[in-house]
Amino acid sequence: MTETIAHSSAWEWLGFRLVDEAEGMATVEMTSREQMANQAGFLHGGLISTLADSAMGRSLRTIKPEVRRAASFDLKLSFIASARIGETLRATGKVVHVGRRTCVTECRVEGDRGRLIATASGTFMVSREKQQTDAD
Amino acid sequence: MTETIAHSSAWEWLGFRLVDEAEGMATVEMTSREQMANQAGFLHGGLISTLADSAMGRSLRTIKPEVRRAASFDLKLSFIASARIGETLRATGKVVHVGRRTCVTECRVEGDRGRLIATASGTFMVSREKQQTDAD
Amino acid sequence: MTETIAHSSAWEWLGFRLVDEAEGMATVEMTSREQMANQAGFLHGGLISTLADSAMGRSLRTIKPEVRRAASFDLKLSFIASARIGETLRATGKVVHVGRRTCVTECRVEGDRGRLIATASGTFMVSREKQQTDAD
Amino acid sequence: MTETIAHSSAWEWLGFRLVDEAEGMATVEMTSREQMANQAGFLHGGLISTLADSAMGRSLRTIKPEVRRAASFDLKLSFIASARIGETLRATGKVVHVGRRTCVTECRVEGDRGRLIATASGTFMVSREKQQTDAD
Numbered sequence: 001m002t003e004t005i006a007h008s009s010a011w012e013w014l015g016f017r018l019v020d021e022a023e024g025m026a027t028v029e030m031t032s033r034e035q036m037a038n039q040a041g042f043l044h045g046g047l048i049s050t051l052a053d054s055a056m057g058r059s060l061r062t063i064k065p066e067v068r069r070a071a072s073f074d075l076k077l078s079f080i081a082s083a084r085i086g087e088t089l090r091a092t093g094k095v096v097h098v099g100r101r102t103c104v105t106e107c108r109v110e111g112d113r114g115r116l117i118a119t120a121s122g123t124f125m126v127s128r129e130k131q132q133t134d135a136d
Numbered sequence: 137m138t139e140t141i142a143h144s145s146a147w148e149w150l151g152f153r154l155v156d157e158a159e160g161m162a163t164v165e166m167t168s169r170e171q172m173a174n175q176a177g178f179l180h181g182g183l184i185s186t187l188a189d190s191a192m193g194r195s196l197r198t199i200k201p202e203v204r205r206a207a208s209f210d211l212k213l214s215f216i217a218s219a220r221i222g223e224t225l226r227a228t229g230k231v232v233h234v235g236r237r238t239c240v241t242e243c244r245v246e247g248d249r250g251r252l253i254a255t256a257s258g259t260f261m262v263s264r265e266k267q268q269t270d271a272d
Numbered sequence: 273m274t275e276t277i278a279h280s281s282a283w284e285w286l287g288f289r290l291v292d293e294a295e296g297m298a299t300v301e302m303t304s305r306e307q308m309a310n311q312a313g314f315l316h317g318g319l320i321s322t323l324a325d326s327a328m329g330r331s332l333r334t335i336k337p338e339v340r341r342a343a344s345f346d347l348k349l350s351f352i353a354s355a356r357i358g359e360t361l362r363a364t365g366k367v368v369h370v371g372r373r374t375c376v377t378e379c380r381v382e383g384d385r386g387r388l389i390a391t392a393s394g395t396f397m398v399s400r401e402k403q404q405t406d407a408d
Numbered sequence: 409m410t411e412t413i414a415h416s417s418a419w420e421w422l423g424f425r426l427v428d429e430a431e432g433m434a435t436v437e438m439t440s441r442e443q444m445a446n447q448a449g450f451l452h453g454g455l456i457s458t459l460a461d462s463a464m465g466r467s468l469r470t471i472k473p474e475v476r477r478a479a480s481f482d483l484k485l486s487f488i489a490s491a492r493i494g495e496t497l498r499a500t501g502k503v504v505h506v507g508r509r510t511c512v513t514e515c516r517v518e519g520d521r522g523r524l525i526a527t528a529s530g531t532f533m534v535s536r537e538k539q540q541t542d543a544d
Contacts, residue, residue, distance in 0.1 A: 007175075008173060008174045009170060009172065010171065013171035013172065036146050037145040039143075040205060040207070044144070044186060044190075045208050045211065046183070046187070046188075046190065047146070047186060049182050049186065049211060049213075050180060050181075050185065050186060051182070052182075053181055054182065071176070071181070071215070072181050073215045075185060076529065077185075077208075078209065078482075078505075078512045078529060078531060079207070079208055079210070079211070080209075080505045080507075082207070096486075096488075096524070096527055097486075101373070104486045104527065106514075106527065116504070119504055119505075119512065119514065121484065121486060121527065121529060123346055209510065209531065210350075210482040212348045214346075214395060216368075216371075232352075235352075237509070238481065240352060240391065252368070252369060255368055255369075255376065257393060259531070280445060280447040281442060281443045282445055282455070306417060307417050307421035309418055310416045310417075310418055311416040312477060312479070316416070316458060316462075317461055317483065318455070318457050318458020318459070318460075319458060321457040322455060322457065322458060323454070324454075325452075325453055326452075343453070344487055346484075346486055347453065347457060347484070347487070348482075348484045349457075349482070349484075
């Protein structure tokens, strides 16, 4: 599956890579670069939220019937520790709830040696291969 | 003030520019580029959250006593409309509450002709030039 | 309109009262009572979120075409100051965005003499009198 | 421990009961009553957020050194299914991160037969029995 799905421009530009996926979950990694530093010299928090959003959106591609489009419309981040430049971040998104048109996901972002960098949750509007007919 | 504060690497890389500021508010702009597109061909939502986080953090630099460091630890986004590639986004961050160690901010992100792209709120941990002694 | 809409059981039990409304906004008040105190002797934060949720939901009843049902599915609170028992809280909900099936709202909760107690945002799933046909 | 800690007025009034706790987690139950109904006849979402806030706050009482006071200042709810009047809700709060002054928690709220009603996350300001000296 990972070979057949073309990654987005943003994923390539940001250096995001899909490193694991299973039904209802996906793990996406990035290694922070010099140009991603905030004024304090750490990884800009917005890029952590970008990684988390991507991992949660990607986790929705693993459910059946297949999701054709998933767009987050609510995103919440709790930043716990700063991430260093050069550090590899690993975001694991999990599907918490699958409704007819909306899905709820959550995410953990870990840095080197598994230290917790951030947690996130996201609600997505989805359109699926075969529309289900039961109420959300 | 804008001349003396060096912009961060992330701001330069992402093309963020401070276009307005006053006490308790700051407006930051970006023009979305091809490499920022998600799979659906719109601006990746994470970059909208990066812009909002930056505008809210920047708004905290306008309060007195001066904020030396501001780090978001809670960030919430509501995405309302997709942003096109090539569209200029304007995020206006406002300070809602200034406590001793924490500050609450909010943000509106608008696209071309002022259409609403997203709203956001953020809570920041701050350290200030002169520590106040009253409780938060 | 306020006379013809029966208030819910929860509103009566919690002592919520609609004190103002206009297109796109509604203000709901409550006076905190002894039995609403948390262990520290202040108003339980959950009841502040209940008030905010109610004010935001109520603001959606003021838009056209008429909303028949509005159910929050994302709710975010920033608690800024503790509310005392006996204090009257005034929550003003505002409609930020009206989509076909989802609406975004925000809220400010103020206590005596207008001091800021909390801010909130909420996303609601709505069903309306006449379904619009344009995409959300 | 549950015998020696007096429950708050709000807990008694709302019928909240602590049914389980261990290091880093606590489970709090409530059975929804007629007077808690919203206009649609389901449990008011604000009371679900009150239950979640209580379970997350209670989970912080299980960590060492002991927490003397915990006040939520950011609370986020995702409502997934409506809860019926008469249904028993079980909220399990978990500590995700313990900092010097702030803690991050998360929560799942389940109804009858374990169906998922809501998920939540909360950030709390805490004061502890012995102040630690390391940075947050």
